[in-house]
Amino acid sequence: MEALKVSELNTQIKAILEQTFLDVCVQGEISSVKVHTSGHIYLSIKDEHSSIKCVMFKGNARGLKITLEVGQNVVIFGSVSVYTQKGEYQILCKSITLAGVGELALAFENLKNKLQAKGYFESFHKKPMPKFPKRIALLTSATGAAKEDMLKIAQKRWENVHITLFDTLVQGENAKECIVANLALADSFFGTKDGFDVIVLGRGGGSMEDMWAFNEECVAEAIYRAKTPIVSAVGHEVDVFISDFVADLRAPTPSAAMEMLLPDKFEFLRIIDEMMSAYSSVFQRYITQKQNLIVQLKEYFGLYNFHSQYANKTEQIEVLGQRFTESLKATLEKKQGEIEKLKTLIDMACEKKLTQAQMESERIFESLSANNPHSLCKNGYAQISKGQKVCTLQDIAVDEVFELGDLDLHIFAKRVK
Incomplete structure (x- = not known):
């Protein structure tokens, strides 16, 4: 080998x-x-x-x-x-x-725990949704069914809103970078005249892998840092993503996001009709009350206006004047009668007093006449005096010289035993 x-x-x-x-x-x-x-x-x-x-x-x-x-x-x-x-x-x-x-499930839980520990899910970070949004930034695929559904709902519910579409990749390798970039772009108008009242980040349903861009940490960071309120409207109602936790509002579906954000114009028209009906009823009652009040005021005015009061008072013055004249005349006549009576009584009293005085005068005169020395002298009486003072024989001591006198002659005499 x-x-x-x-x-x-x-x-x-x-x-x-x-x-x-x-x-x-x-x-x-x-x-x-x-x-x-x-x-x-x-x-x-x-x-x-x-x-x-x-x-x-x-x-x-x-x-x-x-x-x-x-x-x-x-x-x-x-x-x-x-x-x-x-x-x-x-x-x-x-x-x-x-x-x-599962790898994705574990990655989801790890990122969820991490962001929760950082406080990204706390309610005090959540920004309130506008009650009547006028400008909405819509971040979704321009060719997706979710866009058509959201626009259809918006048109049906509230036409007085301007929606700007930011064509956004919502799946694939570059989806997270596109989402972050468009979030930053839409939020960059915040505080300007072209600023958006709310940003809607949405897409329809799909597999976990297709939807994974909404579980990326960079997307969560972009949502958390944004100044504009953000709605996460991703997938179906049972689907839950990291973007749902961080966003200011989670919508179960893209269509539901528009229903939650925009008021129902038909409901508001019904409310306006009810308000107008109630207002008309209240206003009619108010007008009726004021009309009744005007009628009452006219009646009061007719009774208490200056001319009526002047005529009434003039008549009352004339009546009172007549009564006063009659009363005064009656009083004068009564007093005249009383004066006549008093005059008669005074005359009678005076005549009585004069008679009594005359009789008393005559009595005194007679008494004086009886005791008048001249009168006595005329009647053979003499007056005894001593030291030019009239006295009695008792006032003359033995051998005391005194004076005797009448109307024609005065002599001195001496008292003997």
């Missing part, structure tokens, strides 16, 4: 192995892992009896949804490759998933 060179043997082994194991699916526990600066990932997996080296090149590593760690039980899909220089073989990994758990 002819001897082979080492390189020849390795080349033959390489040809046999790589042709035989074009597609392999291997399950094992990661025993070592290293992410190179180039982007390639080098790892080893093992079971109870042996181990094998694996490599995932940068192109495939970009699509990896999980972070590889030592101890993880993974399923690797790829092909066997032989490194002839060292005579080693390894698995060229096309995809790596956790054994027993």
